[in-house]
Structure formats: structure tokens, C-alpha cells
Amino acid sequence: MTWGIPSHLFLEIHVALSLIGIVAGLLVLYGLLNGISYPGWTALFLATTILTSITGFPIPPFGFDPPRAVGTLSLVLLAIAVCAFYAFHLAGTWRWVYVVTATAALYLNCFVAVVQAFEKVPFLQSLAPTQSEPPFLIAQAIVLALFPRGRRGLSTPVGWQPISSLPNFGEPLCPAARLPQATKFASRQRTHFPSDCLRRIESVYPFRRIASPPAGAIVISM
Secondary structure: OEOOEOHHHHHHHHHHHHHHHHHHHHHHHHHHHHOOOOHHHHHHHHHHHHHHHHHHOOOOOOOOOHHHHHHHHHHHHHHHHHHHHHHOOOOOOHHHHHHHHHHHHHHHHHHHHHHHHHHHOHHHHHHOOOOOOHHHHHHHHHHHHOOOOOOHHHHHHHOOOOHHHOOOOOOOOOOHHHHHHHHHHHHHHOOOOOHHHHHHHHHHOOOEEOOOOOOOOOOEEO
8 A cells, every 4th residue: 555545556647747747848849849839748748747756755675776867856846847937927037947847857757757668568678678778868869869859949939028928917818908917017028029029918918019119128919
């Protein structure tokens, strides 16, 4: 028994959480690469990946071994990502903090999944019994290659100021009733909404622009 759950069932729950976290995380990563926000998938990714790390600790063998070290590091990264996303709303530098920590946590989850696959799946275990053989190293290299590295790889989703980072905005695309507030904020800060951001708003909440807006602002009329 593990936490009052049969050990074999607990292990299955742990594996299921890990797989769900990987799938949700890949969708979130796709959104980061293409400037698309997936709040629901983001919440699922963060929750399942946190639970994956937590449920990995009571699984034998016990002791602070490499898997538990990875789990501890993952929990630290996820805690920072949660704060950046939900507490600081990706404002300013917190956008990059979230991108880096969330991507690193997803990579660690995928890394451990490959390790477990070569340990548990008989066919893969026969290919790399000590996990130092070329098949294992190639698999890990492929996983690493799938993840973007550096600012260039993730410049699109964080190159524009998200609406959710503006004061009192909790949705990636603000409701129509709040667009005037966004206008006031843009005018006060004398900044422009990037054109791609405006297209996203206009696709959901049609609006028209008033001629001759104040310098540094885009005026939106409902």
C-alpha cells in the first residue's frame, strides 16, 4: 500500500499523471512557439506535472537517488512557473521566467519518461540494459532536440505585451466591456498594442478605430 492505495494502482496513477502532463505540456509549448494562450491546458500541465513529481517520492527504491533529485528540481521550477503565471500574470520579466521554468520542467518530465521506458519496456531494455548504449543516448538526444533553446526559439509568444499582464485583466483576450480600460492604459503608458495582438482581439471582439487617435494610443470604440 502507498498512501492508502494499492502499490500497483498507485504506480499506474503516477504513470498516467506523467503522460497527461507530457501531452498537455507539449500543447502548451506549441502555444508558446506560436503566440497562442491555452489557459486550460496550462493549468492541466502544471497540476499533473506537480502531482507526477510528488507521487514519485513514495515509489521504491527509497533514498535520495537521481530520480528524486530530478523530482525536487522539477518541483522548484514548477513553483516558480506557477507564481509567474498566476501571481505575476506574466508581466515584464516574469514572461521569460515562466517560459524558461515551464519548458525546463516539461523537459525533465520527458527525460524521466524515456529513462522509465528503457527500464520497464522489455524491448527497449534489451536495447540499452545499462542506459549507456547508443539507442538510449540517441533517444535522449532526440528529446533534447525537440525543445527550443535560447530567445530565438521562443521569441514569438513573448515578443508582445499580453493583455493578461495589464492591470485587472485576468483573461488572455479581455472581454469587450474592458477594452476601453486597455485603451486608457495604452494611452497612459504611451505604448502601442502590436498588430498581431490587435488582430487576435478583433477576431473575437469586433471593434473599429476612431480616426486621429492621441499620440501613442489606439482608441477603440465599441
